Amino acid sequence: MTEDRMALIEAIQKADDGNFLRPLAATVLQIIMDADVEALVGAGRHERSDGRLTYRNGYRDRTLETRLGSLNLRIPKLRQGTYFPGFLEPRRTVEKALVSVIQEAWIGGVSTRRVDELVQAMGMTGISKSSVSKLCKDIEERVNSFLTRPLEGEWPYLWLDATYLKVRAAGRIVSVAAIIAVAVNTDGRREIVGLHLGPSEAEVFWSDFLKSLKARGLTGIKLVISDAHEGLKAAITRVLGATWQRCRVHWTRNALAYVPKGQHTMVAAALRQGFQQPDHAAARAALLHVADMMRPRWPKLADFIIDSEADVLACMTFPSQHRTKLHSTNPLERLNKEVKRRADVVGIFPNEDSIVRLIGAVLLEANDDWQLQHRYMQIEGMAELNSGPRDDYLLEATPRAA
Secondary structure, three states: OHHHHHHHHHHHHHOOHHHOHHHHHHHHHHHHHHHHHHHHHOOOOOOOOOOOOOOEEEEEEEEEEEOOEEEEEEEEEEOOOOOOOHHHOOOOHHHHHHHHHHHHHHHOOOOHHHHHHHHHHOOOOOOOHHHHHHHHHHHHHHHHHHHOOOOOOEOOEEEEEEEEEEEEEOOEEEEEEEEEEEEEOOOOOEEEEEEEEEOOOOHHHHHHHHHHHHHOOOEOOOEEEEOOOOOHHHHHHHHHOOEEEEOHHHHHHHHHOOOOHHHHHHHHHHHHHHHOOOOHHHHHHHHHHHHHHHOOOOHHHHHHHHHHHHHHOHHHHOOOOOHHHHOOOHHHHHHHHHHHHHHHHHOEEOOHHHHHHHHHHHHHHHHHHHOOOOOOOOHHHHHHHHHOOOHHHHHHHHHHHO
């Protein structure tokens, strides 16, 4: 061990203050390899021994990438037999960590061109663009599997929300709608069930998406919660036969657009009176009363309330335990913020496939986190949902939502 100690002291003396750990780590690993080989040979270097099994036969060079940087190692060779250190076995933790870094950087919106710079900034020798793309195929396969997985059981509630992203198409920069679908099953657990891209919000766009969800097994939908996207209401009635709940938050913003800014606080407080009622009948009566009050000053606001009250109050016919999460698309708010944060790093996507890869990876990560949490909705309310009388209201409300 005297030679080993001398090697360590020499490494420490040669290392400058800013590069102390790298040569020290290389020396320690070299000592470990020499000790392993000594055990295999049955004798130390230049040692005569009756227990010798073979002889050393020089070295071969190998570079090990670590967080300290690239370590240049000399792997001992044997005349008979082979030796390869365990910490250099293929796909060991260090290499897996490097793959993980590359994948995380790619998911986080860092382009393949910049991943090489990121790897070098970590103290490693870098990696080619082709290698980055190859490693990232693993993510693409997992994302596609996640977005096309079969859906089992019944899903009474479905939230839909759109995020608009910029992408290059035919030499131009255009905006596409990325629709995210989240559903809750009868066990009260929520999952991200779909992602769909399209250039517009026409009925055919929504119909195609909803049909694809049904084809994967999304059944039992009773209520769809979303903003007032063009063409969506008709698609919900045609494809799902479900009730539509207009997002209360967006509805209130639309209502306030009919009054001066200085009156927003007063009008918003009046509208909330309708939403604080215990049941649908009381809520409807309260909103109609607000419309009558507002008509002398703001007739357009009154007409807006009357025309849309059935849509914004649809959730009031559902179990009271669930209503706080049914009246708006707020359950998707944090998810959408994370999607925008990752997408803003990219700015302009090169094509739609790249959007699916990036946003799909974000959704996969979020969905995994959700599965570790408690039930999103009370299961007692699900029993009430299956037995509660709502048919009369559905027959009346659905045509008005179209």
